[in-house]
Amino acid sequence: MADEREGGTGGPKRxxxxxxxxxxxxxxxxxxxxxPEGKPLAGLWEFPGGKVEEGEVPEACLIRELKEELGIDVAKACLAPLTFASHDYEGFHLLMPLYVCRRWEGEVRPLEDQALTWVPPARLRDYPMPPADEPLIAVLRDLL
Incomplete structure (x- = not known):
């Protein structure tokens, strides 16, 4: 049996x-x-967010990333944890908590050369997403 830390690939995964x-x-x-083009998984649609930096908690990461990517201000109290994705990519394992936010300050606008669109939950499957994001669609569809 493979060691769980190895992700079944013969070596430790980050x-x-x-x-x-x-x-x-x-x-x-x-x-x-x-x-956007030039990034891994370019052309695929995803939920806004980003990498949690060392010493940072997920909520602080989202507050920072939503400001940098979309120009909006979000309060920690407005971030409600919903579910998470756990996905094995080649070379690393992704753990991604998904939060829901219904209140923010400012107007959403693309600040990092990305296209944005507002989608009814029932239509999320119409947009190609990275493998880690796909399981989140059913949870959102059922919630909303």
Missing amino acids: LLLVAACALVDADGRVLIARR
Whole structure:
């Protein structure tokens, strides 16, 4: 039996912690962003967020990333943990908590050359997403 730390690949895998947020507007639509050219998984749609830095908690990461990526201010109290994804990529294992946020200050706008769109939860499957994001769709669809 393979050692669980090895991810079944014969060598230890780095654990990457990424926080993601499902921003939900007044019409119940969810914001997704398209990964720009030149980045890994370019062209795929994902929930906004990013890598949790050393010494940072996921909520602080989202507050920082949502400001940098979308120009909005989010209070920690407005981030509700919903679920998480755990996905084995080649070279690392991704652990991604997903939060829901319905309140923020400012107007959502793309600040990192990414396309943005607001999507009804029932239509999220119409947008190609990275493998780690796909299991989150059913949870959001059932919640919203």
